[in-house]
Amino acid sequence: MNDLSLFKGETAFQKLFLLFKKKYESLGRIGGSVSLKSFTDDELMAISGLTGFSVEELRGKQSITLLKFEKSLQRTRYQYDSLISFLEDYFEESLIVNKDRLILEQERELQFLTEMKARFPQIEWYIDWLSSKSADTRWIWGLYKEDPAVLSSYLDFLETTWEFLIAEKMFLRIPLFAQKVTGNPHAFDRNAILGKMLLHLLTVDQMNREEGESGFRKTSEEENDLLGFYGLIRDDLWSFVTSQNILAETDQGVHPVWKAAQESGTVMNLPLKELIKVDKVYPYERNVVWVVENSSVASTLMDLAPHAPIVCTHGQLRIAGWRLIELLVLSDVTIYYSGDLDPEGMLIADRLLRRFPESVRLWRMDERSYLEAMSEEVITEKRLSQLNKLRDHGLNKVAEVMQREKRAAYQEALVEVMVEDLRRQ
Known part of the structure; x- marks a missing residue:
């Protein structure tokens, strides 16, 4: 591997190589061009020294093709035959085209869903709903992208919650119920992630049962009614x-x-x-x-x-x-x-x-x-x-x-x- 520290310390090359990387990931091959409109004269000067193109040429064209840069690269002391291998060394990672990245992500998601259904059989029906990726699940998939392990822990709590709800036919105030299930009396608060996921799970169950015209956007009173249907009390005086x-x-x-x-x-x-x-x-x-x-x-x-x-x-x-x-x-x-x-x-x-x-x-x-x-x-x-x-x-x-x-x-x-x-x- 060549020493690429010179490039990594130069803003012009940081910007240029990131554009090359995105172009390759988008096209799936070395081709096309990237815009130089956002580059300053000093940055164009640095690129000129590597490519052999004058600053005036670069400013006039306002772009540079990946193939031309690859040929210029072959004439340098780094002697890379391929722009791909150069970029992989520079970024210290294998480049994956967007299409392949999408396939990998889909495979990981499928594996995650399969594991979750095996671990949490009581809410398999809910995980099936999540797998549909309907508009109401986007924020939950956002949790997955942030950290699959955290989402897994939330599903673990929902599994325990659902087991309790279907086994116990009693009314409980939500803070006491949350303490019993999670050890945190505020876990199912309205603005807590787990509280939102509980409401989502219960709404999905209502929709599967086709109980009324349940929707995901609810007023506070409608949320209270939904929770109350399962024996969870947020307000027992107003109703x-x-x-x-x-x-x-x-x-x-x-x-x-x-x-x-x-x-x-x-x-x-x-x-x-x-x-x-x-x-x-x-x-x-x-x-x-x-x-x-x-x-x-x-x-x-x-x-x-x-x-x-x-x-x-x-x-x-x-x-x-x-x-x-x-x-x-x-x-x-x-x-x-x-x-x-x-x-x-x-x-x-x-x-x-x-x-x-x-x-x-x-x-x-x-x-x-x-x-x-x-x-x-x-x-x-x-x-x-x-x-x-x-x-x-x-x-x-x-x-x-x-x-x-x-x-x-x-x-x-x-x-x-x-x-x-x-x-x-």
Whole structure:
């Protein structure tokens, strides 16, 4: 190997040889030219001394070909026959063309994924998702490029986390859960990498289950609901439902507060914090509960049908709503659900039907009710496109009419007939 220290100490050659290296890696052969526009006169003077081209020639051409430099190199005392071997000695590494480098990188990635699936079989499905390299995984592949070993350690924690979540059917606050799994109570904080990866893993699971219209961009409230679905609590006060004439039990028997509320005709706001303390929930009589999306409609129904067991979810079903409905289903209760007849309201109903197909019935969400309650509000084409996600046959029949009419229908227009339904029970 020749002593190339002279070249390494000269800025002109550092710049020039780096350009040569990139050109070779791009083309896969010695060819083409590199621009000299960014070189100063002093730098061109240094190149002139090696190549035999005058500064004026170099400045005039504003470029130099790799082949011409290779020929000039052969006339120097270094006596390199090949520019490739010269560059490899200069950079002290083997030159790999970009195409070959890409193949090597792909082989390393495949080997990494294979090893990860073998080490972490519980989240093999998640590693398969990462292997797709979809847009949502780019930041995770960025972690891989920084240090595969660090990403491996994160996957190790996710494996332990997932094993716990599928084995334990309990609610835990996230700091306590993080301490239990990782030894660090802040490991799953919202801005921590592992916290972001946990949310990503849970979202992927939701998408694989096709639970609702899960997406990777979530509000803080949506993140709380996602975590709560798996028993992880970030906020157990803000998520709540409202009910009347519903009883609950713990291992000590009927809950005294729920019982007192029913006996006194009191409506209760039930935060998740209280819902996770009870084991059983059911209506005070019969085996039917009426669940309403809209709070003003629910309040009116509670006034006009004070003895009916009614639950209000206040719009989009949050974790408290899912918890209460799940407890009702476990008590073999039939749930009549009524929501707004617009794309968003119908998607909520569809999701509920998918989750509890044997227990949930639609209440005043048919074609006739839609036409009777239809408002003047025009639904945009973008919102109408959401109807394509519906699965329930009955809701799809309503969607056909909605696509034609392009109008929304709201529960307020159906209050009178809903009250009649309650009074007939």
